[in-house]
Amino acid sequence: MELSKKAxxxxxxxxxxxxxxxxxxxxxxxxxxVIAVAVWMVIWWITEAVSISVTALLPLLLFPFLKIMDIGDxxxxxxxxxxxxxxxxxxxALALEKVNLHKRIALNIIKITGxxxxxxxxxxxxxxxxxxxxxxxxxxxxxxxxxxxxxINLLVNDADGFTKSDQNFALSVMLGIAFSxxxxxxxxxxxxxxxxxxxxxxxxxxxxxxxxxxxxxxxVPFSALMIWISYLVLVKWMxxxxxxxxxxxxxxxxxxxxxxxxxxxxxxxxxxxxxxTVFLWIFRTVINxxxxxxxxxxxxxxxMAAIAMFSIPYNMKKxxxxxxxxxxQKLAWxxxxxxxxxxxxxxxxxVSGIVDMVSAAIGDSHVSVLFTAILLITLMxxxxxxxxxxxxxxxxxxxxxxxxxxxNVPVLYLLIPVTIASSCAFMLPxxxxxxxxxxxxxYVKVGEMARVGVILNIIAVALLVLMFQFVxxxxx
Numbered sequence: 001m002e003l004s005k006k007a008x009x010x011x012x013x014x015x016x017x018x019x020x021x022x023x024x025x026x027x028x029x030x031x032x033x034v035i036a037v038a039v040w041m042v043i044w045w046i047t048e049a050v051s052i053s054v055t056a057l058l059p060l061l062l063f064p065f066l067k068i069m070d071i072g073d074x075x076x077x078x079x080x081x082x083x084x085x086x087x088x089x090x091x092x093a094l095a096l097e098k099v100n101l102h103k104r105i106a107l108n109i110i111k112i113t114g115x116x117x118x119x120x121x122x123x124x125x126x127x128x129x130x131x132x133x134x135x136x137x138x139x140x141x142x143x144x145x146x147x148x149x150x151x152i153n154l155l156v157n158d159a160d161g162f163t164k165s166d167q168n169f170a171l172s173v174m175l176g177i178a179f180s181x182x183x184x185x186x187x188x189x190x191x192x193x194x195x196x197x198x199x200x201x202x203x204x205x206x207x208x209x210x211x212x213x214x215x216x217x218x219x220v221p222f223s224a225l226m227i228w229i230s231y232l233v234l235v236k237w238m239x240x241x242x243x244x245x246x247x248x249x250x251x252x253x254x255x256x257x258x259x260x261x262x263x264x265x266x267x268x269x270x271x272x273x274x275x276x277t278v279f280l281w282i283f284r285t286v287i288n289x290x291x292x293x294x295x296x297x298x299x300x301x302x303x304m305a306a307i308a309m310f311s312i313p314y315n316m317k318k319x320x321x322x323x324x325x326x327x328x329q330k331l332a333w334x335x336x337x338x339x340x341x342x343x344x345x346x347x348x349x350x351v352s353g354i355v356d357m358v359s360a361a362i363g364d365s366h367v368s369v370l371f372t373a374i375l376l377i378t379l380m381x382x383x384x385x386x387x388x389x390x391x392x393x394x395x396x397x398x399x400x401x402x403x404x405x406x407x408n409v410p411v412l413y414l415l416i417p418v419t420i421a422s423s424c425a426f427m428l429p430x431x432x433x434x435x436x437x438x439x440x441x442x443y444v445k446v447g448e449m450a451r452v453g454v455i456l457n458i459i460a461v462a463l464l465v466l467m468f469q470f471v472x473x474x475x476x
Contacts (some may be wrong), residue, residue: 004047005047005048005049005312006049007047007050008043008044008046008047008048008461009044009047009049009050009054011043011047011076012039012040012043012044012047012049013040015036015040015043015130015307016036016037016039017036018042018348019032019035019036019039020032020033020036020066020076027352027353027354028353028356030066030068030351030353031066031352031353031354031357032038033066033068033329033352034068034345034348034349034352034354035057035344035354036070037059037062037063037066037348037423038345038348038349038395039339040058041055041056041058041059041133041345041391041395042391044058045387045388045392045395045400046386051334052334052338052388052390052391052440053333053334053335053337053341053392055341056337056338056340056341056342056394057337057341058341058346059077059341059344059348060074060075060076060078060341060344060451063344065100065187066321066350068348068351069344069347070350072293072415073347074344074409076453077204077341077343077344077347078337078339078340078341078343078344079340080200080203080204080339080340080343081200081201081203081286081297081299082197082200082203082339082343083191083196083200083336083339083340083343084192084299084302084303085189085196085298085299085302086190086193086196086302086335086336086339087303087306087331087336088299088301088302088303088305088306089134089190089302089330090220090331090335091274091305091306091309091310091323091328091331091334092134092135092273092274092277092302092305092309092330093134093135093136093139093241094309094323094331095119095273095274095309095322095323096134096135096270096274097135097139097143097330098322098323098327099264099266099267099270099322100260100267100275101153101267101271102131102135102139102140102143103129103143103147103189103256103260104257104260104263104267105127105131106127106128106130106131106143106144106147106314107127107147107253107256107257107260108257109123109126109127109130109154110124110147110248110253111123111253111257112476113126115250115253117169117235117236117241117244118241119242120151120169120173121169121172121173121176121231121235122231122235123129124144124147124173124174124176124177124180125176125177125179125180125227125230125231126180126227127144128140128141128144128176128177128180128181128184129180129181129183129184129187129223129224129227130184131143131144131184132180132181132182132183132184132185132187132191132192133184133185133187133188133191133223134188134190134191134274136139136332137181137182137184137185137192137432137433137434138434138437140184140434141178141350141433141434141437141438142176142437144177144181145177145437145438145441147179147252147253147283148173148174148255148441149171149253149441149465150252150256151253152169152170152262152360152443154172154348154352161375162460163244165241165242165244166241166244167242167443168240168241168244169239169241169244170238170443171234171239171443171444171448172234172239172241173233174438174441174443174444175239175438175444175448175449175452176230176231177435177438177439178426178432178434178435178438178449179227179230179234179426179456180224180227180230180268180435181226181432181434182377182423182424182425182426182432182435183223183226183230183423183424184227184422185423186221186222186223186420186424187216187219187220187222187224188212188215188216188219188220188227189210189212189215189298190302191219192389192423193335193338193339193389193390193393194389194390194393194421194422194423195215195219195394195423196339197339197390197393197394197397197419198341198393198397198415198416198419199215200339200342201342201397201398201415202345202411203346203400204336204343204346204413205346205350205398205401206401206411208412209410210412211250211284211285211298211435212252212282212284212298212301213281213282213283213284213285214475214476217313217475218416218467218471218472218475219281221404222463223419225463226456226460226463229454229456229459230426230456233452233455233456234452235457238451238452238455239359239448241450244390254446265314266314266322267409268323269312269314269324270309273305273308273309273312274305276305277301277302277304279413279420280296280301280304280322281301284297284298285300285332287294291369295400303391309321309322309323310322310323313329321413322451335390338391338394339390341394342390342391342393342394342395342397343394345394345395345398346394346397347387349398349399349402350398354398354399354402355398355401355402355405356402357402358399358401358402358406359402359403359405359406360406361406362364362402362403362405362407363407363408364405365406367407369409370406370465370469372403372407372414373414373417373465373468373469374465376400376403376414376418376467377417377418377421377461377464377468378412378421378461379416379423380392380396380413380422381421381425381460381464382422382457383456384421384422384424384425384431385425385427385428385430385431385457386430386431389422389423389425389432391436392422393419397415397418397419400414400418401414401415410476412472412476413472413473413476414468415466416467416468416472416476417464417465417468417472418464418468420464420467421435421460421461421464424460424464425453425455425457426449426452426454426457427449427450427453427454427457428446428449428450428453429444429446429449433448436470463466
């Protein structure tokens with residue numbers, strides 16, 4: 001066990017007891033109890049002394065014990081509708097992966113974009129982002145990596161060996177995949193966990209609902225712009241692959257598609273259910289307008305899709321279904337628990353008066369709204385390089401909401417760009433699973449990732465500040 005993990009294992013509970021039994025109040029008796037639990041959770045989340053999902057269970061034990069909330073009230077956060085929205089999204093992703101439809105989609109996108117070196121990089125980035133909107137960033141990167149390695153191996157084994165241009169191309173492909181997986185998840189509610197944590201907080205605490213379509217109107221353009229900028233920085237500035245010519249990549253893509261064969265009946269069925277689900281998510285408000293009695297919401301649509309994957313038979317005689325319950329062993333259950341822990345912590349901060357205290361303190365300080373937004377976005381973006389973005393949002397989202405109230409700014413205006421910032425980790429391999437996966441390929445060094453990453457981080461901060469100032473007020 002690493003020294004940091006060993007230290008964190010003991011420091012977390014020790015700090016909890018110190019804060020809990022201070023001879024004076026920091027906020028109030030209940031508020032201090034919540035701060036003590038939050039500090040314990042943050043220490044364990046940062047050091048990963050135990051699984052981050054196990055850490056998320058602490059409120060379920062400690063909040064009732066410390067008389068912050070009843071067990072029923074704490075437990076309700078672990079069964080919030082937003083968690084079931086994400087559960088349905090996970091099941092959809094599971095079905096796409098099981099029938100290999102995600103790989104077919106990715107290969108066809110790369111084939112369409114072209115086979116010159118820069119177009120191949122762009123193809124990988126678009127394909128990665130398109131998948132990352134719907135399935136986990138990690139799964140997306142795992143799918144894309146072997147395809148990318150096959151193309152890169154053509155350059156390694158060609159007549160002129162592995163030249164500087166070849167190295168730059170390999171770097172651009174690998175970093176492009178990682179950056180697109182991170183930015184692509186921003187595009188939809190289910191694309192990345194921080195989005196769902198924020199939307200759950202807004203629904204639970206402020207009765208504010210953001211529809212699937214409304215998020216996409218904001219998320220897709222930001223994601224597309226960030227990916228386009230990443231592409232230009234990689235291939236035109238930092239790692240250009242001048243004079244690199246190869247056509248064999250087309251053969252690799254064709255060979256991979258040939259391995260998949262023609263589209264199977266199961267793939268078509270999954271594609272149909274997936275298509276209907278996305279259609280319902282996008283046009284839900286129109287459908288509810290035409291049929292008010294339906295009262296459709298995004299969670300209902302998500303669960304409907306999940307049930308369809310398990311219950312619509314592909315072959316009635318054989319009792320063959322797309323998914324069986326055993327398939328859910330691969331489901332990211334820990335992330336769902338993590339959501340619950342984050343929402344429970346947010347609720348604890350609210351009922352204990354911490355959010356009100358932050359709001360009052362900010363309101364009395366007369367701090368510039370724009371300066372506060374820049375500071376929070378920058379802080380979130382660079383902190384997420386060092387710790388889990390879901391854990392970070394779980395702790396900081398309620399505080400950011402309190403700051404927004406104190407500044408007399410709508411909660412959404414500040415919370416949305418700060419949440420998106422948590423998905424813009426481009427600098428370090430340990431920041432996100434996609435970064436770690438491409439780093440493990442052997443074609444990327446820490447310094448090479450950091451050189452591009454710091455530029456993209458600064459650009460992301462600038463874009464998010466512009467979003468705070470102009471875009472979010474326009475849409476919300």
